[in-house]
Amino acid sequence: KEMTVRDALNSALDEEMSADPSVFLMGEEVGEYQGAYKISKGLLDKYGPDRVLDTPITEAGFTGIGVGAAYQGLRPIVEFMTFNFSMQAIDHIINSAAKSNYMSAGQISVPIVFRGPNGAAAGVGAQHSQCYAAWYAHVPGLKVLTPYSAEDARGLLKAAIRDPDPVIFLENELLYGESFPVSAEVLDSSFCLPIGKAKIEREGKDVTITTYSKMVGYALQAAEILSKEGISAEVINLRSIRPLDRAAINASVRKTNRLVTVEEGFPQHGIGAEICMSVVEESFEYLDAPIERIAGADVPMPYAANLERMAVPQVDDIVRAVKRVCYRAVPMAATA
Amino acid sequence: KEMTVRDALNSALDEEMSADPSVFLMGEEVGEYQGAYKISKGLLDKYGPDRVLDTPITEAGFTGIGVGAAYQGLRPIVEFMTFNFSMQAIDHIINSAAKSNYMSAGQISVPIVFRGPNGAAAGVGAQHSQCYAAWYAHVPGLKVLTPYSAEDARGLLKAAIRDPDPVIFLENELLYGESFPVSAEVLDSSFCLPIGKAKIEREGKDVTITTYSKMVGYALQAAEILSKEGISAEVINLRSIRPLDRAAINASVRKTNRLVTVEEGFPQHGIGAEICMSVVEESFEYLDAPIERIAGADVPMPYAANLERMAVPQVDDIVRAVKRVCYRAVPMAATA
């Protein structure tokens, strides 16, 4: 059976709202409009306006309200139309949500989920394309999840809603319409994935590729191409950026001895940098080649199609990087 | 001659305001109160209320106003009482300031400085102690400066004010009262430091320590202790986190073959991670030992003195880390 990421998210919301009356959804256009990207389709009808709340365009205010409701023990799901708008509310995410359990020595826990599309969409320009994975994963007190497939989307969203701590749930607009095969187990309403565990999407022995969200698909395509050239790449879907599954990453690198990190966000202080550090900290002596980082270009996202394509990693960038770490690089200008 | 960091900042503000009538200062308590930390002492008297503006406690609003004024060609200096409060205004820093020159293809430049104390002070708890260096340095379009000494403070603040782009200027409250020797050159009103260049504070040959802000002092103390044990440490004061002086870092590591990174902020996606990545990218084959990262603890800042002390790096942590990368580590529990 196949399922789109959109349906995976929608069904996870539906099931968790049905299972726990303290779960509610708030955000812009989540109700009557059925969600700007239709993730919350049907939920207003089913759960009514007390549990599916259309908010004004006031992120700081409604995020603060969500966090306050979580202080009181409700389980809010706050949708940002895109994560770019979470910057208006970021003080509440960091100072009001992430730090409260610590400051109160465990008195005020904050079981809340912040979710919405993150990172580059298509043609939406500099203010609507930023990836916030590295920022949020920098901060203790938060958990940061980055689903790729329908299975990830269902299992991780359910885990996030059930989790007692604040969770940042970073979706990808371009994946919403993508279909993935799903097993009966994944479709079961009890299905849930563990937070903090990566998934080996494809086993390999020559090189490890770590990535998350949409880039998992690109890495898998690259691995397919590379396999035809005799390079066996192991693709790790991180699923969780915080906690980061250092054990899985290091185990893979100890096997393959080579690493390429792939991310769509800005490079400096990004996901790749942290993974590099964690491998240097734990598996330095296993590395047979320098680690390669593939990241978004270090520029605001341009609108023009050709520039945008250069600004985000492409499959052939991954292929080339893998060849470089495997010392099979071809000269720069003459690549396929 | 000696000068405190406070006086260095104050004199830099004074000189640049005197040199350029388009420079003005705005923020909470910068005027009549002379600054919450007295950095702007005397400026209201000297330049009047049109150029030294006390704002209400509305960071989003006054930051937006500052950025708008910069669009029009003024050179605002926006003081955050501490950078923790910049989160209320971060959308303007990122989306309105950092990205405008790019989105407008160079029509709207944004010559603005955001400054104030950053990171841990003493005993101010979780909401008032965060280091924002890694966050801001993640974002293209921004420059991020981190002065340590009075020379840094003067030279970099003057550079920031004269710079045509948005600059994040991260001070440290605990350094304000510290005195440093200053040369006549530094005291000259034409003095200015280049943005993007690190400073080798102490030369050495066995190991490189990279750090910034208050931790530079700790690293120098550690280097002193280490020198007595026969280890010669080179201490790099980064001064600028973005652009990061990769050339200086890599040149030093190619000489010493060993690296310890030190930062006060949270570890994940931090400064150390990026430096590690950049050394692995450029100087992998020169490394004789895994890179060690010393960072703030991965927890919100606790209030209690003993916990706080553990949460931020101490001199002996640096000493121990250097010994580890020089393979001179002593067993864990029995350290000096």
Added chain:
Amino acid sequence: DSTDAITVETSAPFKSHIVDPPSRSATTSARELLSFFRDMSLMRRAEIAADSLYKAKLIRGFCHLYDGQEAVAVGMEAAVTRADAIITAYRDHCAYLARGGDLVAAFAELMGRRDGCSRGKGGSMHFYKRDANFFGGHGIVGAQVPLGCGIAFAQRYRKEGTVTFDLYGDGAANQGQLFEALNMAALWKLPVILVCENNHYGMGTAEWRASKSPAYYKRGDYVPGLKVDGMDVLAVKQACKFAKDHVLENGPIILEMDTYRYHGHSMSDPGSTYRTRGEIAGIRQERDPIERVRKLILAHDFATAQELKDMEKEIRKQVDAAIAKAKESPMPDPSELFTNVYVNDCGLEVSRPHLVLRIGPRIAELEWAKMNK
């Protein structure tokens, strides 16, 4: 002659909040009315053409059309000079045109081409015209409000005697940063006019569902306000003239423009799930800003119906020609990816080996493809 002053009553009296409203009698002329007709018709046509270009996949991403609201941009422009500043949100094509923006540059930007007003790097939401004091084109709801106050701050700082028109929507009107900026604007007497373009919906949310009090002209509390028929270009002009004088003297004022967007919010919104087709048709019928001016022109015999039709045909040709020209504009040069990140990059460019490794070959490829085409 065509510049002779005539007096026309605005559609309705202005409603006001803690200020005496201006008179309903607006002064205009044949020449002005004809230019209003031409400018608004051009905007209308350009937006409809953008709709088609979007459907033909020549415009990507978001695209927020302004048809229905033309009287606001045009009436405002008639009241000010280009030394005064304007800033708005993402629904910015017509604000750009009103400031004298080039039609080819507008379409080229929409299609991401090198002759675009932001050289293809900004896109639909990020039009600017710095030389005419048009400051964009902002994608974050509400953000432009403090930015506009900052522009006014600079105007006052430099004692320019100019003002800023700071546009935002009914949805944006609830944003906290607006209240923060307004307080400072009032404390510092900034010459800023907050123009709330109330088109009655923020995306799919009707004003009353988003605002406990949708009386936006009163929402400044201690700041005066006027409610203006934003479908009547003369009322807009009258209010903007009044407001400009007011703010130079007294600091900020709010103008709520009662207007309407015919299209959906952006291209993915059919615009008909949260409002009835009847509602849209009724407004077109009774309040359309272009038809209002057409009637005035005809009533005063400033032109014949046929002459106006001809003008519209002319405009259509002009728009088509601009599009054809814009389509010929090439994509931006690949090197543009890295320009304009900074005015002065302080050596950052050379310190990004990972990007050279990744993007370098692709730029090389593109150069090669260009040479072989």
Added chain:
Amino acid sequence: DSTDAITVETSAPFKSHIVDPPSRSATTSARELLSFFRDMSLMRRAEIAADSLYKAKLIRGFCHLYDGQEAVAVGMEAAVTRADAIITAYRDHCAYLARGGDLVAAFAELMGRRDGCSRGKGGSMHFYKRDANFFGGHGIVGAQVPLGCGIAFAQRYRKEGTVTFDLYGDGAANQGQLFEALNMAALWKLPVILVCENNHYGMGTAEWRASKSPAYYKRGDYVPGLKVDGMDVLAVKQACKFAKDHVLENGPIILEMDTYRYHGHSMSDPGSTYRTRGEIAGIRQERDPIERVRKLILAHDFATAQELKDMEKEIRKQVDAAIAKAKESPMPDPSELFTNVYVNDCGLEVSRPHLVLRIGPRIAELEWAKMNK
């Protein structure tokens, strides 16, 4: 007996904004007045003791004292039950005490000890008492306002019939998030009372320098408000009772409490550069909340002057004893550094080798030092 009702006029009539104000006649009793006297005196004494502890370097960082404002905390508490919620900013010691907080836990927290109400991890600005619905203790100006609306959201969601008192200062009153939250609170009829503790200064900034309109009870525009003498505990109680009923029925209301802080903003502020000593002395003389109650008690013969003096002596002893006890409380255990970051850390603890390498030895040292002490 001591619970017999008496009627007392509040110091002044309530000023009101779009709502009929409650009556000036407040009901109280000997018992209540004596408890007000006791509670406020205890708070006063505790804050003065905190001042000394700070000067003795036993309290670190910031420390915001509440003396002068006691009538707000105490009067509010008298109007509600512990099922109702309270949230405030960093000036939170007395809000905690009013909620039944333990004096030893308060001082232990101020000194960063393990018996502190946040086990020493929160500090002066981050007191909580979850079991009495006291939600802190927030350091970011204005942030507690939407948070409090969220608590009220949960109360309404669960149909609890309880309300939230959401406290903020005159400086915070300009924060945009307040206006955002208030709009939603009004749209959703949340049972929240916004209590603006107007002590007339936000740090060194007088209200009129920070607010174009310092009439904070009117700043809700479409939300009703009352202005209350915040130095008159009976007026506070009267207003809070009224407000609680109001919000359960109608949604939010704003109560502006006209009050005063005797100390500087925090410990580094002498509190005398931006206001005159005469101003402070005048308020102490004429409006002190404790003296007002003392006079009432004496006027009604509910106690003698000497009995009240004895009570104060008693309180002083109680505070000293609490401090002595708090001083004995040890520092938190080093392991506390890593607890409470998460409720469920999903294995994060084990994946931080750099921290084990760095902090591990220091924890080991501390353990060793403990064992050898």
